[in-house]
Amino acid sequence: MLRLDSADAGFAAAFETLVNARREADADVSRDVSAILARVRAEGDAALADYTRRFDGHDLETTGWSVSATECRAALDGLSRDLRDALELAATRIVAYHEKQRPVDSDSVDGAGVRLGARWNAVDAAGLYVPGGRAAYPSSLLMNVIPAKVAGVQRIAMVTPTPGGEINPLVLAAAQIAGIEEVWRVGGAQAIAGLAYGTQRIRPVDVIVGPGNAWVAEAKRQLYGVVGIDMVAGPSEIVVVADGRNDPDWIAADLLSQAEHDPTSQSILFTDDARFADAVADAVERQLAELSTRETATTSWNANGAIILVPTLDVAMPLVDALAPEHLELAVDDPDTLFAAVRHAGSVFMGRMTPEAVGDYVAGPNHVLPTGRRARFSSGLSVLDFMKRTSFLQLDNGALHAIGPAAVALATAEGLPAHAASVARRLVNHHGKED
Amino acid sequence: MLRLDSADAGFAAAFETLVNARREADADVSRDVSAILARVRAEGDAALADYTRRFDGHDLETTGWSVSATECRAALDGLSRDLRDALELAATRIVAYHEKQRPVDSDSVDGAGVRLGARWNAVDAAGLYVPGGRAAYPSSLLMNVIPAKVAGVQRIAMVTPTPGGEINPLVLAAAQIAGIEEVWRVGGAQAIAGLAYGTQRIRPVDVIVGPGNAWVAEAKRQLYGVVGIDMVAGPSEIVVVADGRNDPDWIAADLLSQAEHDPTSQSILFTDDARFADAVADAVERQLAELSTRETATTSWNANGAIILVPTLDVAMPLVDALAPEHLELAVDDPDTLFAAVRHAGSVFMGRMTPEAVGDYVAGPNHVLPTGRRARFSSGLSVLDFMKRTSFLQLDNGALHAIGPAAVALATAEGLPAHAASVARRLVNHHGKED
Numbered sequence: 001m002l003r004l005d006s007a008d009a010g011f012a013a014a015f016e017t018l019v020n021a022r023r024e025a026d027a028d029v030s031r032d033v034s035a036i037l038a039r040v041r042a043e044g045d046a047a048l049a050d051y052t053r054r055f056d057g058h059d060l061e062t063t064g065w066s067v068s069a070t071e072c073r074a075a076l077d078g079l080s081r082d083l084r085d086a087l088e089l090a091a092t093r094i095v096a097y098h099e100k101q102r103p104v105d106s107d108s109v110d111g112a113g114v115r116l117g118a119r120w121n122a123v124d125a126a127g128l129y130v131p132g133g134r135a136a137y138p139s140s141l142l143m144n145v146i147p148a149k150v151a152g153v154q155r156i157a158m159v160t161p162t163p164g165g166e167i168n169p170l171v172l173a174a175a176q177i178a179g180i181e182e183v184w185r186v187g188g189a190q191a192i193a194g195l196a197y198g199t200q201r202i203r204p205v206d207v208i209v210g211p212g213n214a215w216v217a218e219a220k221r222q223l224y225g226v227v228g229i230d231m232v233a234g235p236s237e238i239v240v241v242a243d244g245r246n247d248p249d250w251i252a253a254d255l256l257s258q259a260e261h262d263p264t265s266q267s268i269l270f271t272d273d274a275r276f277a278d279a280v281a282d283a284v285e286r287q288l289a290e291l292s293t294r295e296t297a298t299t300s301w302n303a304n305g306a307i308i309l310v311p312t313l314d315v316a317m318p319l320v321d322a323l324a325p326e327h328l329e330l331a332v333d334d335p336d337t338l339f340a341a342v343r344h345a346g347s348v349f350m351g352r353m354t355p356e357a358v359g360d361y362v363a364g365p366n367h368v369l370p371t372g373r374r375a376r377f378s379s380g381l382s383v384l385d386f387m388k389r390t391s392f393l394q395l396d397n398g399a400l401h402a403i404g405p406a407a408v409a410l411a412t413a414e415g416l417p418a419h420a421a422s423v424a425r426r427l428v429n430h431h432g433k434e435d
Numbered sequence: 436m437l438r439l440d441s442a443d444a445g446f447a448a449a450f451e452t453l454v455n456a457r458r459e460a461d462a463d464v465s466r467d468v469s470a471i472l473a474r475v476r477a478e479g480d481a482a483l484a485d486y487t488r489r490f491d492g493h494d495l496e497t498t499g500w501s502v503s504a505t506e507c508r509a510a511l512d513g514l515s516r517d518l519r520d521a522l523e524l525a526a527t528r529i530v531a532y533h534e535k536q537r538p539v540d541s542d543s544v545d546g547a548g549v550r551l552g553a554r555w556n557a558v559d560a561a562g563l564y565v566p567g568g569r570a571a572y573p574s575s576l577l578m579n580v581i582p583a584k585v586a587g588v589q590r591i592a593m594v595t596p597t598p599g600g601e602i603n604p605l606v607l608a609a610a611q612i613a614g615i616e617e618v619w620r621v622g623g624a625q626a627i628a629g630l631a632y633g634t635q636r637i638r639p640v641d642v643i644v645g646p647g648n649a650w651v652a653e654a655k656r657q658l659y660g661v662v663g664i665d666m667v668a669g670p671s672e673i674v675v676v677a678d679g680r681n682d683p684d685w686i687a688a689d690l691l692s693q694a695e696h697d698p699t700s701q702s703i704l705f706t707d708d709a710r711f712a713d714a715v716a717d718a719v720e721r722q723l724a725e726l727s728t729r730e731t732a733t734t735s736w737n738a739n740g741a742i743i744l745v746p747t748l749d750v751a752m753p754l755v756d757a758l759a760p761e762h763l764e765l766a767v768d769d770p771d772t773l774f775a776a777v778r779h780a781g782s783v784f785m786g787r788m789t790p791e792a793v794g795d796y797v798a799g800p801n802h803v804l805p806t807g808r809r810a811r812f813s814s815g816l817s818v819l820d821f822m823k824r825t826s827f828l829q830l831d832n833g834a835l836h837a838i839g840p841a842a843v844a845l846a847t848a849e850g851l852p853a854h855a856a857s858v859a860r861r862l863v864n865h866h867g868k869e870d
Contacts, residue, residue, distance in 0.1 A: 358828070392800075
């Protein structure tokens, strides 16, 4: 864990190093992924079956290519009442938040008589990747699918690796709650290729979302343009801005909730209270000792954690903007004043009673957020990621006479005579001349 | 040019071939581009200067690295009155249309006492690529920059190759009208790398937009995630749906306005009138003979043009959706009925007096649109491409007690104890117990 003090001479350089540190694994998977994509494109299901035998250790002809609705229903029925209620509360709240993201169409006529508008439609089909093993989170499934459902996407195809044929019942239960009717037992880059290109069994989709390992992420990156994708995702991160009036144990838990995700995760605390900084550092060590995820969390905290002392919290805000964190907690009495200074953050958790984890599950906003400083230019997953806008235009004779001559002038200047003619012929004829 | 009749036996197969035809050059530029990006990242300006000497044939130390405000002003002052008025009309109308795209922030408290909201901010800096030579269109410059300006982007850095040091004065005039204050004389993949990574002279940007050749497009694709990009762009296309009551010359001009862009452009006509189909085919040939862009337009029309006969125009609409065209003209008396059946199109031009070219220049909607069937999942360039959304959340003690227990249950089920603890510690303490 790194300790910095913004009053120290070397602070600017040390902070810049922190901002630019690349935590993403530089696995050279690009060539492997290209080969997998090309083979799935050429061979379809045969390639999927072969890769699944090799990487997941089961035969799709034996285990079945897809998971039935009966299995999903059984998984949901097998949940404890508490867990089922929790998933349903989460789903209900996520739906409510995302319904407000539905865009509004427009259609109006301006002063020149030009009718102008835009109409939004959902994509026809979305693909959802759900990782197998440790990172198979039902909460992520809900966060990825619900915006698509709210957008009005008619078909959602889920893919997930089932190593040895095994699948996490919590994930199936969440799929059932989310209303997913198509679940394929394939994973990795090959599953992404299957969704993008289509195979004999799997019809192609238009957008692919969902977290995955380096191979899955690279496959999505390479297929961006063939399909839409949610984002290029990297390791998770949290920045906490806290004064000395917080419970150090609460803040330590918040930092560790990020650290336990992955060894590459990052947790950073800004505070204006040196004694509080020490108290949080101590609390982190105490809590780490008791945590079942301590191996991951300790690696992450030691390698990527930081506590940064600032003279006043408003001094921290430009530094936070430079980090453009995925998650930002403002643990103070008046978070709005600090929030007003934030331009770049995925999601902000305001006040002392808003631990980031509550947003991971049940608050409503999406937990699929830009990482690795990408909040400078991108947003969390939303209904808009599953929709697209068609602009439209309608002119009558008067409107074309009002603005058409300018189009003719510009087309001519750009050396595009057919562009000019397509407007000019309509202008001429309506003046009563024939061309 | 391809002639199809939907009544023919082989139609379905022939149409599917048309839909899946790949017109994009499969230039294997990926490795070259990777090398250029890596070198610019490592060497900065020295690499830009070297590539500019090799590819553009001039020495940046002699010609100057950037174009001055004085040069841009002089270019604008040198325009004819007509052309200047046309550019200014275009800019005014594009601003007016895009101002309606500004997103609205939200901030409310729900029934559980949870404060939920979203706040939009512009990116700090946008980079704009403007091609040199034939495709240096002032209209494209306006279409790319104005949404950024409307979004509130504070810094816009334009890059453009100036082969032999020469630059198109129309482009500089448009830059002046658009208020661009930073114009670099670098082009190609190296310019994209300079914008994304930053160099000694050029500060990095957050989003890069603008059309370019295969190297530029590949550089943007490879840097997607380091920066935001507008889209993966391919050859331009138009689909015209027209009944027999149109002037064949008008429709022929509309088809050619796409064909003259590039040999890989595509123009397709759907009509329910066989005689009209013949008349348009004849008109295309007649107009081609007179067109100064006939070489390009003829190649495009012969290789990629199509006229498709359908029994009624509503039969054409699912076929149009399968093509998901960049531009769609509905040249009928009642275009709204046909438009209601369209789900996938970049921009729609309604009625007989709305040639697509009017939208290229002065109507207001953006002419940067998804090509190559990408209207299935993506939209034209908009203000949103230069903004990002920060979601936020605030709970008090009551709200955390209302929804926190569900978060604890889900975190525990997912095997993330620090997530659970960060919520549970706040619940426990506020019940009066100390942990």
